Amino acid sequence: MQKPHNGFAVMTIVCANIRRTYPPSKTDKQQIQERGATMAYLNTSAAQGSTFGFRAAAIFQNIATRIRQRRIYNETFDGLSALSNRDLADLGLHRCNLRQIARESAYNATH
Known part of the structure; x- marks a missing residue:
């Protein structure tokens, strides 16, 4: 996470590079199992005490x-x-x- 000069943390988004369809098909489930159960997550923590x-x-x-x-x-x-x-x-x-x-x-x- 990077902290710019204004004291707020930069939002980080990390996603798995698996192409998915909704609802997930059997091939999507197999692809997820083969590559591991990596899920997307969002980190919105802000740096406290920086102002x-x-x-x-x-x-x-x-x-x-x-x-x-x-x-x-x-x-x-x-x-x-x-x-x-x-x-x-x-x-x-x-x-x-x-x-x-x-x-x-x-x-x-x-x-």
């Missing part, structure tokens, strides 16, 4: 996702940082691991 609007929407969606991830990171880190060392020990956590835990909760949760 400026789609790219701009993807950029804004990516920015919104990053903002949500950063908000989750900050909330998690601030919440864990507010705990005392004793509370962290009760949870089985160390203060040196708080950034890693916050990063995992924010960035792995959205994937």
